[in-house]
Amino acid sequence: MGLDVDRAHGAGRIDIQRFRDGLTVGVADYTMGAAREDSYLTKGPSFGVSIMLRGRFELAAPDLGLRDRVESGQVWLRGGDLGLVRARLAARERIQGLSIDVPSTMVEAWREAGPRAFNATVAGILTGSDPVCTRVPGSDGRLLTMAGALMGTDMGSPCGRLHTESLALDLLARLLAPDASPTGRCCRRKHAALDEAMDILRAEWIDPPTIARLARRIGLNECYLKAGFRDRFGTTIAGSVRHMRMIEARRLIEQEGQSVQQAALSVGFSNPSHFSAAFRRVHGCNPSHLVSGVGRRPRDA
CATH class of the missing domain: 2.60.120.10 (Jelly Rolls)
Structure with missing residues (x-):
């Protein structure tokens, strides 16, 4: 519905x-x-x-x-x-x-x-x-x-x-899930830093910082940031940003009526084929299907 x-x-x-x-x-x-x-x-x-x-x-x-x-x-x-x-x-x-x-x-x-x-x-x-x-x-x-x-x-x-x-x-x-055993203060600090990294990416996904700059902003080294991010969120930093962009791209097509090219440019893609491939990985269909109505969600109230 x-x-x-x-x-x-x-x-x-x-x-x-x-x-x-x-x-x-x-x-x-x-x-x-x-x-x-x-x-x-x-x-x-x-x-x-x-x-x-x-x-x-x-x-x-x-x-x-x-x-x-x-x-x-x-x-x-x-x-x-x-x-x-x-x-x-x-x-x-x-x-x-x-x-x-x-x-x-x-x-x-x-x-x-x-x-x-x-x-x-x-x-x-x-x-x-x-x-x-x-x-x-x-x-x-x-x-x-x-x-x-x-x-x-x-x-x-x-x-x-x-x-x-x-x-x-x-x-x-x-x-x-049951509560995990208590973690040390150092582990809690690193988890808080990783959560801060995710918050930064949510706010700046259109022009995200490099991994080096992101690591400096949250106070972690680059290796721990990359490994810790994947462990905590189940995805890479690049994958997380791509997912945010594709969610926004779908909204622009379905709700704002933008064309595939307009949506691609709006979320930072200049290459249409790269955009379509990224869109397919997240949503399981080509963005053109939404424009034509094939992949739109049902509109029955």
Whole structure:
């Protein structure tokens, strides 16, 4: 199911895919022309996760005593009926994020496994009975990378839906995994530096720094930066930048109506064949398919 944002109010799209076992994945990428505040009642699910990849908005849930700002890079867990929820969004704030709602049958199976099967944050939600909406402390760069990959899947094709479901389950497995043994202060510092490197690439992907400059900015040597980046995020620095560019390229073609050549130039590719090859590696289809409508996501509401 897909829903385009009314062009009178903004631009973008929200896609929702429900799988046979009840697992539901929602992907949002939109910008509203004017500031707005929405209020709505929320009921369920038993367990859900929301990941913010870009943008920010103010969130309030009076029944829970919650008032906070949801920002890029944050992971939120929720469960039960949250009651009235208010969200306030600034004008021209681009929002990119996803949500995964877990069916009650799967949650009950998790509960039967016992709290020791999961990390402390998740176990606290599964063993509790009250509604909850809480931000996961810290930052898991690999989790955000997986979320970014999920954002780029094509829910309009059978293979794309299988890919979406597989990534969603992998993401849940990482999110629920038991707490690792405590790491040393040095290791934590290096992880923080690698997370900073990813933040820099997200902000400067159109003209990213060289590996040498990036290493100097975060205070790590080049060898550890390259090896540590792959270990923490599951991809190389170049692969991460390429993925960000291809996500933006797809948005420009699907939502802004740009041609393949325009999109390629917008994300830093002057060679059309190189752009098409990079696009295929990320999205599994040629960019020309989106322009012709073959690879577009379904637009049924």
